[in-house]
Amino acid sequence: MPPRDAAAARETVIxxxxxxxxxxxxxxxxxxxxxxxxxxxxxxxxxALHWGKSSYDGRPPILQxxxxxxxAGNPVGFTRIFGxxxxxxxxxxxxxxxxxxxxxxxxxxxxxxxxxGRRWHFFFAWVLVVNGLAYVxxxxxxxxxxxxxxxxxxxxxxxxxSVGDHLRLRHPRGEAARxxxxxxxxAYLGVIFVLFxxxxxxxxxxxxxxxxxxxxxxxxxxxxxxxxxxxxxAAWLLVGFVFIHVFEVVVSGLWNNLRAMISGRYxxxxxxxxxx
Amino acid sequence: xNEPSDSRRRFLQRALAAGGALVLSGCDRLSRIEWFAGLLAxxxxxxxASQRLLLTRRAMAQEFSEADLSPFFRxxxxxxxxxxxxxALAAAGxxxxxxxxxxxxxxxxxxxxxxxxALPSRTQITRHDCVEGWSAIGxxxxxxxxxxxxxxxxxxxxxxxxxxxxxxxxxRGQRYYESIDMEDAFHAQTLLAYxxxxxxxxxxxxxxxxxxxxxQLGYKMAKYVMRIAVVDRLDDIEGGRxxxxxxxxxxxxxxx
Ligand code: HEM
Numbered sequence: 032m033p034p035r036d037a038a039a040a041r042e043t044v045i046x047x048x049x050x051x052x053x054x055x056x057x058x059x060x061x062x063x064x065x066x067x068x069x070x071x072x073x074x075x076x077x078x079a080l081h082w083g084k085s086s087y088d089g090r091p092p093i094l095q096x097x098x099x100x101x102x103a104g105n106p107v108g109f110t111r112i113f114g115x116x117x118x119x120x121x122x123x124x125x126x127x128x129x130x131x132x133x134x135x136x137x138x139x140x141x142x143x144x145x146x147x148g149r150r151w152h153f154f155f156a157w158v159l160v161v162n163g164l165a166y167v168x169x170x171x172x173x174x175x176x177x178x179x180x181x182x183x184x185x186x187x188x189x190x191x192x193s194v195g196d197h198l199r200l201r202h203p204r205g206e207a208a209r210x211x212x213x214x215x216x217x218a219y220l221g222v223i224f225v226l227f228x229x230x231x232x233x234x235x236x237x238x239x240x241x242x243x244x245x246x247x248x249x250x251x252x253x254x255x256x257x258x259x260x261x262x263x264x265a266a267w268l269l270v271g272f273v274f275i276h277v278f279e280v281v282v283s284g285l286w287n288n289l290r291a292m293i294s295g296r297y298x299x300x301x302x303x304x305x306x307x
Numbered sequence: 308x309n310e311p312s313d314s315r316r317r318f319l320q321r322a323l324a325a326g327g328a329l330v331l332s333g334c335d336r337l338s339r340i341e342w343f344a345g346l347l348a349x350x351x352x353x354x355x356a357s358q359r360l361l362l363t364r365r366a367m368a369q370e371f372s373e374a375d376l377s378p379f380f381r382x383x384x385x386x387x388x389x390x391x392x393x394x395a396l397a398a399a400g401x402x403x404x405x406x407x408x409x410x411x412x413x414x415x416x417x418x419x420x421x422x423x424x425a426l427p428s429r430t431q432i433t434r435h436d437c438v439e440g441w442s443a444i445g446x447x448x449x450x451x452x453x454x455x456x457x458x459x460x461x462x463x464x465x466x467x468x469x470x471x472x473x474x475x476x477x478x479r480g481q482r483y484y485e486s487i488d489m490e491d492a493f494h495a496q497t498l499l500a501y502x503x504x505x506x507x508x509x510x511x512x513x514x515x516x517x518x519x520x521x522x523q524l525g526y527k528m529a530k531y532v533m534r535i536a537v538v539d540r541l542d543d544i545e546g547g548r549x550x551x552x553x554x555x556x557x558x559x560x561x562x563x
Contacts, residue, residue: 065334077440085434086441087377140335145438146556147338150347153563157350239368239436240358240562243522246369255434255442 045209047297052175055166056292062159063273065151067266068139071132072148078124078132080263084254093260096123098130106130156234163227179211180220186213202283208299215279222272226265233262348558355560359490368496368521371432377443380435380503382511385483388474388531396473401515406499410469410536413460420515423499426450431496437525438557447519449500453493455535461489465537468492469544470518473531476551485529486541486549486559487520496521499532524561526552 048056079092086092095111096119108124110117119125126134135141139151170176193213196202203212211219235241236249236258252258280288291297337343388394396404401420409415430448452468472483491497498519501508508514513530520527527550541547546554553559 064330068334073440077437079441084371084375084442085377085444087379087381087443088375089378136331139331140338141331144338146552147344147347149438149558150344150350150556151334151338153354153558154347154350157353235563237436238358238563239434239524240362240522242434243362243366243368246367249369255436259440 041300043299044296045299046295047291048295049173049175050295051169051173052166053292053295055162055169058158058162059166062155062162063269065139065155066159067270068137069148069151069155070263070266072138072140072143073145073152074263075132075138075143076145076148080260081256082253082260083256084250086256096132098125156231159227160231163231167223180216180223182213182216186216189213200282204300206299218272218275222269226269226272230262230265230269233258233265237262344556351558351560354558354563358560358562362522364490364494366522368433371434371444373432373446375444376432376446376504380445380512381441381443382509383437383439383525385474385476385530386511388472390473390475393473393531397510397514404515406516406532407534408455408459408536409534410538411462411465412456412537413462414458416459418455420501423450423455423516424501426454429495429498431498431519431521433496433519433521435525435528438552438561446504447498447500448502448505449498449516449519451495452497452499452518453495455499456492456537459537461537464539465489466539467537467541467549469536469538469541469549470529470532471534471536472529473533481545481551483529483531483551484545485518485527485551486538486544487518487523487527491520491522494520494522522562526550526557527561 077086078096079086080094081088081090081092083090091114092111093113096109097111098106098108101107106120106125106128107118108120108122108126108130110119110123122134123132124130131143138148140147170180190213196212197214202208203210233252236252237255242249242255249255249258252261287298404420405417406419406423407415407417427450428448429451430446432444432446434442434444436442456468467486467488469486470484472485474483475481476483487497496519499516500513500519501516503509503512508517513532516532517530518528518532538544541549541559545551548554549559550557
């Protein structure tokens with residue numbers, strides 16, 4: 032083992048994230064949290080999802096939550112997906128003794144209050160859109176996009192190794208830790224340029240006003256109710272991304288990463304040496 | 308090295324749990340603070356302004372084909388007004404029904420159902436989007452509101468059209484009402500509808516007359532309309548927010 036001060040000497044602190052990225056990142060976290068929870072409040076007002084243009088076209092919903100009585104007369108919560116029914120008492124369909132899709136701890140407001148859920152949702156939808164546009168403008172102008180996010184040719188070549196590293200939870204050290212790795216870049220690009228735009232477009236597709244902008248454009252998503260279903264699925268895909276993202280943040284150095292996203296400072300340890 | 312990071316981790320876990328609880332109860336509390344709820348509601352103005360900017364009076368809601376019709380057109384809210392006067396009208400097949408049209412107009416007048424049916428009509432197959440999240444597709448026939456307004460001639464000060472309805476909504480006897488701006492009032496698809504799916508409008512869907520405002524959500528489309536008033540302000544009507552549900556926190560502009 033090298034002596035302590037030698038290790039310290041090999042350690043460098045860099046400015047990882049410029050302040051606009053940090054600011055917009057946390058605004059986005061806030062907006063997405065509110066949008067998810069108020070969205071689930073909205074979902075609960077009609078806890079069923081359909082494919083197609085309307086909810087009443089003679090076909091059953093593809094997903095439905097509700098409460099009913101079992102053979103013994105006890106109330107149970109159920110979730111029905113593509114005709115398969117699951118007992119989800121306590122979480123979905125029925126929780127705290129009342130019939131409701133998602134439980135109170137997942138919705139905003141907690142109790143059933145559609146009007147207020149919509150206020151939260153549409154206020155933070157604007158926050159998300161304005162913040163997102165500002166981010167894209169900044170990423171283009173500052174070359175953050177070109178420099179830090181678009182994979183380089185070397186990145187593409189290292190993709191196999193990066194997959195292996197992720198599976199073994201090995202994280203880049205030293206010089207390599209200065210940059211995002213290729214899987215990280217692809218995940219960020221996918222979320223920024225595919226998932227978020229899709230979520231926003233499908234949100235707009237549910238607006239009867241915007242439907243009139245260009246009659247029929249909503250059919251591109253399969254119709255308004257299909258857009259509602261896809262909006263719901265995309266929201267959970269975003270939750271899936273956040274889980275993986277937070278997992279990677281934790282295993283690759285929670286404090287260092289958190290500090291980098293708060294004050295910008297990121298500590299880079301020296302190169303790992305075989306003989307260590 | 309392990310000790311501090313353990314306690315830090317424990318601290319973080321507790322902070323997260325406490326933070327989560329705080330955020331949850333905090334958000335519920337925030338919803339009850341008037342200025343904050345008002346701040347959230349300000350997004351409606353932005354939505355209204357941007358949709359008015361994007362949508363001209365000619366921008367039409369999508370129309371569908373017979374194949375898309377919902378086998379059953381769901382009724383929501385009131386399905387049979389509990390009001391003796393309305394019940395008497397219904398019992399007589401609405402033969403004595405009169406739609407009063409007044410307020411800030413040059414020539415106030417009233418229409419019988421027959422007179423409304425005698426106006427040039429429009430038929431449209433449109434999708435009805437409820438604020439709850441469901442949609443149904445129906446075929447509506449009615450008199451464009453624009454024809455009626457042209458006959459009564461709104462004064463230059465006119466800003467809104469208000470619909471007063473027959474259905475009492477609560478124990479206090481407050482009745483349903485709604486309002487739209489002049490843009491929507493003169494829109495080609497805005498109808499005083501008297502037929503649904505080629506049959507006289509059923510009572511559960513708003514007989515004898517319900518409004519169709521196709522570029523907004525279902526609660527804007529008042530059923531059992533008895534009186535129409537052209538006004539320049541909404542704050543002196545009922546709860547002051549332009550509609551029964553608006554008075555209970557829903558957006559006045561329901562374009563999303
Ligand atoms: C500009 C951005 C957005 C707009 C305009 C928007 C719009 C909407 C609308 C109109 C609804 C109501 C659907 C209904 O009538 O039932 C809705 C529901 C919902 N939203 Fe959003 N939304 C946006 C962003 C998001 C984001 C980022 C998330 C997740 C993080 C999200 C999650 C949900 C969920 C879970 C629902 C309820 C389920 C559903 O109806 O699909 N929304 N949203």
